[in-house]
Amino acid sequence: MSAPRPAAILLDALGTLVALEPPAPRLRAELAQRFGLQISEADAARAIAAEIAYYRTHLDEGGDEIRLAALRRRCAEVLRSALPGEGAGLDLDPLLHALLASLHFTAFPDVRPALESARERGQRLVVVSNWDVSLVGVLRRLELEPLLDGIVTSAAAGVRKPSPAIFAQALELAGVGAGEAVHVGDTLDEDVAGARAAGIEPVLIHRGDGPPVTGVRTISSLAELASLPAA
Ligand SMILES: [Mg+2]
Numbered sequence: 001m002s003a004p005r006p007a008a009i010l011l012d013a014l015g016t017l018v019a020l021e022p023p024a025p026r027l028r029a030e031l032a033q034r035f036g037l038q039i040s041e042a043d044a045a046r047a048i049a050a051e052i053a054y055y056r057t058h059l060d061e062g063g064d065e066i067r068l069a070a071l072r073r074r075c076a077e078v079l080r081s082a083l084p085g086e087g088a089g090l091d092l093d094p095l096l097h098a099l100l101a102s103l104h105f106t107a108f109p110d111v112r113p114a115l116e117s118a119r120e121r122g123q124r125l126v127v128v129s130n131w132d133v134s135l136v137g138v139l140r141r142l143e144l145e146p147l148l149d150g151i152v153t154s155a156a157a158g159v160r161k162p163s164p165a166i167f168a169q170a171l172e173l174a175g176v177g178a179g180e181a182v183h184v185g186d187t188l189d190e191d192v193a194g195a196r197a198a199g200i201e202p203v204l205i206h207r208g209d210g211p212p213v214t215g216v217r218t219i220s221s222l223a224e225l226a227s228l229p230a231a
Contacts, residue, residue, distance in 0.1 A: 008149075008174035009118055009225060010167065010195070012185030013129035016205050016222075017111050017144065021104045023048045030098035031083075035090060043084050050082035051075050051099065062132025063155040071132065072096055107142045108207070114222035115147040121226075124174040126150040128167060128183065130160045130190060149174060161185075162194030171200075182228065184219070192216050203228065 011017055024045040031037040031044070039047075055075050062068035076096035080088060118125055125148050129135055132155040139145045150173030154160035157169050171178060178199035185191025186205050195202035204218045212218070219225070 005121060005123060005229065006182045006201070007180040008124040008126065008171070008176040008182075010126050010128050010170050010174070010181055010183040010200065012161075012183075012187070012191050012205075013127055013131055013135055013139070015186035015207070016108075016184060016191075017127065018105045018107055018138065018142065021106060023052075023102045023104075026104060027098065027102040030101050031087070034094060034098050037083075037085075037087055037090070039084055039087060047079055047082035047087070048102065051079040054078040059130065059132050060155045060158070060160055062134065063158070064133060068132050068134060068155075072100070075099065105138050105142070107144060108222070110222045111144065112147070114225050115144065117226055119147060124149045124176060126152065126170045126174045128152050128161065128170045128185075130154040161190040162197060164194065164198035167194060167198035167200055171198075184222070184225070188213070188216070 014020065024041060027048050028039060028041060028044040031039060058071060058074070062071040073092060073096060076092050076099050079099055080090055080092065080095055083090070115125055127139065127148055131153045133153055135153050136145065136151050139148065139151060150170065152166060152170045152173065154166060157166045159165045167183065171181060174181060182201045182203050183191060183195035184203045184205055186207065188204070192202040192204055202216055204213055204216045205222065206213060206218050206220055
């Protein structure tokens with residue numbers, strides 16, 4: 001007799017469901033197109049890295065649409081101050097549009113089929129992500145939202161992974177206990193440690209190259225969710 005399947009699968013977003021397309025070439029193209037500003041690929045990479053670092057620290061301030069708009073303006077200011085030459089004098093609102101156009105998310109190809117078959121098996125699916133509230137719109141645009149039973153962002157929850165409190169909110173949305181769920185994510189510090197702290201079996205998704213990770217159940221594709229037994 002096979003082990004029972006988990007009743008719910010909690011899922012990280014970035015690196016697990018969605019990828020950020022390389023933003024520096026897109027930013028460079030946006031700046032050239034919108035402002036006629038020519039900067040090097042290295043300068044674009046440096047500027048977007050500064051913006052992303054600021055965003056990652058402050059993303060929990062984007063807990064509703066109004067606060068998100070303010071956070072995004074601060075992100076655009078960070079980007080502007082990191083731009084070389086005439087970039088430092090660009091108007092903030094059009095620069096914010098260029099920034100948002102540079103951040104393009106795609107779904108990994110294994111995501112949709114894996115979520116669809118999990119639903120067919122009756123498993124509940126809830127996203128748990130350190131992201132501002134705009135994640136809901138990202139997942140909607142990628143047509144993944146209808147496959148999900150819930151989306152918990154750290155900005156809306158008021159707490160971020162690895163805190164067990166954000167996983168507790170996801171379990172409540174899924175309507176299951178910690179022992180009936182697994183959490184799939186791509187980071188040890190946020191996903192694996194956080195799930196364990198919440199009493200949830202972690203599953204590390206290890207996409208692409210890199211050294212193997214020991215001490216945690218590891219998959220290389222979400223297709224492997226189909227054969228995942230409960231903890
Ligand atoms: Mg991730």
